[in-house]
Amino acid sequence: MSEDIVDKVRAAGVVGAGGAGFPTHIKLQFEVERVLGNGASCEPLLMSDPYLVEHQTDLILDGLSTVMDCTNAGIGTICIKSKHHRAIETLKSKITGNGYASDIDIFELEDYYPAGDEFILVNEVLGKIVPEGDIPLSVRAVVSNVETLLNISRAMAGHPVTDRYLTVCGEVHNPIICKVPIGTPSDVVIQLAGSPSLSEYTLVMGGPMMGKVLSSGAEPVIKTTSGIIVLPPYHNVIRDKQKELERMRFIAKAACTQCSRCTDLCPRNLIGHSLEPHKIMRHLAYTPGMTGEVLEDALICSECGVCEKFACPMMLSPREINSVLKQKLLKEGIKREPKRETYNVSPFFDTRKVPIKRLMERLEVTKYDVHPEFYSGEFQVKEVKILLKQHLGEPAEPMVRVGDHVKKGDAIGEIPKGALGARIHASIDGTVKSVDENQIVIVSE
């Protein structure tokens, strides 16, 4: 039974929809006690997860129940912020009405950031700490985003992952939640939201805290795209992203007061991990070169951005520095062993949570918080660019050639033998226009 589920999920190319795209079939091969359905939607402005909990409730509950069967978990919990009243009411009635009441429950979260970080979620719901550098399986839990659960349910019926739900907001005429084929160019998606309201703008893929600034509107939607935000090019959210390490180092030396506020508010530090971003800043500012044990702590940073966007009074970028360090260390194959055997949650954990309202004010995005409707209009995309790497692990290997005709749902990229990865599928009917080591382009017929 569980092998059948794992095979179907692998064949459908399901990956973690809410994070870095960890291939889901790997997680399902372990026995756990509890499965958490993550509907926290903790990034400001992004609304597709609570939308799905309210409107695709049956599929989400079915997906959760499937994961519980596969992992032998005794209990499943949908985690959602208590402010989403309608979604919670629907969920309650479906849990009872569909006969899940004995093993599925709801955990209501406060409205803070980063409530959806799986380490923070596991602490909130289970009162357990995932060790540094580890994953929730180590405390016998699986965390799956609610869109992942929906995709698992569809996978069991033989449907691969071909579409993505996302929020389109910011400087657009009609902010929306929509469902688009994977590979749709970002600038096509924003047209669905009534086009940008500015002549010059910058696109952020993902949320304002952890999203990435796009170099062009041609960049396509992938399996982990939770939103596209249109912002003025000079906006506060854009400013801190993409700085060079040497420049950040110079600024840290000139401006970091070592107040340690970045460490005091760091969510990973608050759950007892040994990450102290102010020490990384100090080391980098005053020690020549790029070595030192403390720099390896960047490997346990979640890149949530609380230090940078909320904590630092000098507007410095510990998160950005950690991100650059992390890439460098991973490239060099450096691993960081956990420094602690036991973890003690800070007595300030509750009082230092970052309220979403205050975070939005600090980010200057409050005016974009408009709770958009679902876009139900006609939409056909002429060309999709399907990336071969939309997940953690190795890129998929192309299974098609230029000129091949494909149908929506056909497998077009396979997991390399013996590697961690995920299959990819055609998201529209069409003809393969090009294939290279990065992407497969399909044009509609």
Ligand code: SF4
């Ligand atoms: S909060 Fe800013 S100024 Fe204070 S220690 Fe951290 S980086 Fe330095």
Ligand code: SF4
């Ligand atoms: S980004 Fe900053 S606040 Fe978030 S985990 Fe990393 S160091 Fe801590």
